[in-house]
Each structure stands twice: as C-alpha cells, then as structure tokens.
Amino acid sequence: MSVEERQIREITESVWSSMLGSSADAFDGSDTALDGTVLTGCVHVTGAWEGAVTICCSPLFARAAAAAMFGLEDTEPSREETRDALGELANVVGGNIKALLPGTTHLSLPTVAEGNRSDISVTDSRPMCTVWFATAGEPFMVTVLTRRNGARAPLSSGNGHALREERLP
Amino acid sequence: MNILVIDDSKAMRLIVRRTLRQAGIPDDAIQEATNGAEALKSLRQGTFDLVLSDWNMPEMSGIDLCTTLTSEGPKVPFVFVTSEGSQEMRDRARSAGAVTLITKPFNAESIRSVIDPILGR
Numbered sequence: 001m002s003v004e005e006r007q008i009r010e011i012t013e014s015v016w017s018s019m020l021g022s023s024a025d026a027f028d029g030s031d032t033a034l035d036g037t038v039l040t041g042c043v044h045v046t047g048a049w050e051g052a053v054t055i056c057c058s059p060l061f062a063r064a065a066a067a068a069m070f071g072l073e074d075t076e077p078s079r080e081e082t083r084d085a086l087g088e089l090a091n092v093v094g095g096n097i098k099a100l101l102p103g104t105t106h107l108s109l110p111t112v113a114e115g116n117r118s119d120i121s122v123t124d125s126r127p128m129c130t131v132w133f134a135t136a137g138e139p140f141m142v143t144v145l146t147r148r149n150g151a152r153a154p155l156s157s158g159n160g161h162a163l164r165e166e167r168l169p
Numbered sequence: 170m171n172i173l174v175i176d177d178s179k180a181m182r183l184i185v186r187r188t189l190r191q192a193g194i195p196d197d198a199i200q201e202a203t204n205g206a207e208a209l210k211s212l213r214q215g216t217f218d219l220v221l222s223d224w225n226m227p228e229m230s231g232i233d234l235c236t237t238l239t240s241e242g243p244k245v246p247f248v249f250v251t252s253e254g255s256q257e258m259r260d261r262a263r264s265a266g267a268v269t270l271i272t273k274p275f276n277a278e279s280i281r282s283v284i285d286p287i288l289g290r
Binding site: 014015017018019066069070071081084085087088091092093094095096098099104107108109 | 180225226227253254257
C-alpha cells in the first residue's frame with residue numbers, strides 16, 4: 001500500500017484552503033529549506049496499516065497558521081495556541097490520509113515536537129512519501145511514514161528520547 | 170436554540186463556531202466542551218438541540234459519549250465532526266446513535282446541509 005504524492009497534495013491543499021484560508025503551493029524543497037528550529041505535528045496510525053503523518057514547518061509558519069485559525073490580527077498566538085493549531089492541522093491531514101489506507105486503522109491524538117529537523121524522527125519508521133509546500137513563501141513539508149517493525153513509533157529526537165513531545169490540551 | 174460544540178482543539182472549536190455563524194447560527198446559541206466527559210455534564214444539566222462532536226478526544230471520546238447518550242434515552246441529535254470519514258467510521262457512528270458524520274475540512278455549505286434539516290430551518 002502506498003500513499004501517492006498527488007493524494008497528499010490534494011488533501012493538504014483542501015485543508016489549507018478550508019482551515020487557513022490560504023493556498024498550499026508546490027515548493028521545490030531541500031534539506032536546507034527548513035534550517036534551524038522546526039515544529040513537527042504528528043499523528044500515528046495503528047491497526048491494519050501502521051505509520052505516521054507529520055507536518056514540519058518553521059516556528060514562523062506555525063505562528064502564522066495559528067493566527068489564521070484563531071482569527072488573530074493584532075496579537076501573536078501563544079505557544080499553546082501555536083501547538084494546538086499545528087496539531088490540529090496534522091490531525092485533519094492525517095485523518096484524511098488514514099481514509100486512503102486499507103483495513104481498520106486508528107488515529108492517535110496529535111502531538112507536537114520542537115527542535116532541529118535532523119534531530120526529530122518517528123522511531124522505527126521510514127518516510128514513504130514527502131511533499132514540500134509553501135504558503136506565502138514559507139516552506140513546510142508533509143510526510144507519510146510507515147513503520148519498520150512492530151515497535152511503537154513515538155515522535156522522538158535522534159537519540160531516542162522524546163523531544164518535548166506534548167499531548168495537546 | 171442551543172448547540173454544543175465538542176472538540177479538544179481550541180482552534181477547531183473556533184473554526185466550527187465561525188463556520189456555524191457563517192451558516193446563520195447566532196453566536197450566543199453555541200456552547201463548547203473540550204472532551205466527552207465535560208460535554209456529558211453539560212448535556213445532563215442543560216437542553217440542547219444539536220451536538221457537534223469530534224471523535225478522537227482525551228478523557229472521553231466522541232464515540233463513547235454518543236454511546237452513553239443513546240443508552241440514557243431521549244437523545245439530542247448527535248453529529249460527528251471528524252477528520253476520519255471512512256465508511257467504517259460512518260457505520261460506527263450510526264450504530265452508536267449518531268445522525269451522521271461531517272468530515273473535516275468543511276465549509277458553511279456542508280455544515281448547513283446537515284444541520285438545517287435537523288434544526289428544522
């Protein structure tokens with residue numbers, strides 16, 4: 001079973017249009033496109049198919065997304081609001097991707113991690129498909145990961161420790 | 170009119186609330202709860218015309234809330250608002266007593282097409 005880039009693109013564009021009122025444009029991403037600290041929203045899929053869906057973006061992008069979702073014009077979203085917004089975007093994109101998967105599967109509550117992109121990974125999983133986008137020139141990427149083995153796959157840092165992963169309120 | 174919006178995400182509650190306003194529902198007709206357990210207290214204390222509930226929530230999920238309400242007798246119309254819109258989820262929702270399921274993302278039209286018949290508008 002594979003999730004195609006086209007499907008991820010369609011789902012993300014629809015979610016961005018509806019929830020943020022903005023477009024998710026095609027972007028020619030690379031490893032340097034998201035340097036420094038990033039925020040990663042993640043939902044895990046378990047059951048007949050096992051893996052995860054992540055959205056990785058800059059803190060600037062996450063705050064802009066939160067401002068759009070909370071309807072903030074003159075004030076900055078709080079850290080909690082920023083994480084809530086990114087987690088919900090991951091939840092909605094992940095839920096729609098889950099609908100493409102075979103058999104009975106379950107979606108986890110979203111989690112959000114913060115750190116350098118190279119240090120954030122979903123343990124025991126490998127990327128199946130990554131699609132880069134940009135909104136107002138700010139890049140982000142959506143990745144579908146499939147689990148390598150039967151172990152649980154938390155969002156974690158490269159050394160295996162949970163990286164400020166937080167269950168959202 | 171009283172509508173209860175249940176979602177653990179504050180951002181999503183705001184989006185649902187905003188979309189309901191776009192669909193013609195006055196803001197003072199909308200109340201919120203952050204999970205099924207909190208919603209159950211509100212539903213046992215007040216009178217509601219419609220429940221719009223997320224599925225996947227901490228403490229008490231939407232499906233557990235719906236099943237509990239159905240088992241308690243006279244029920245308020247219950248609609249799931251969830252990112253997971255598979256046929257299996259729709260079947261589970263109906264089996265639990267829900268009217269239907271709205272898939273996220275949604276817009277005012279899709280919300281209106283579901284709630285108007287329920288609210289008799």
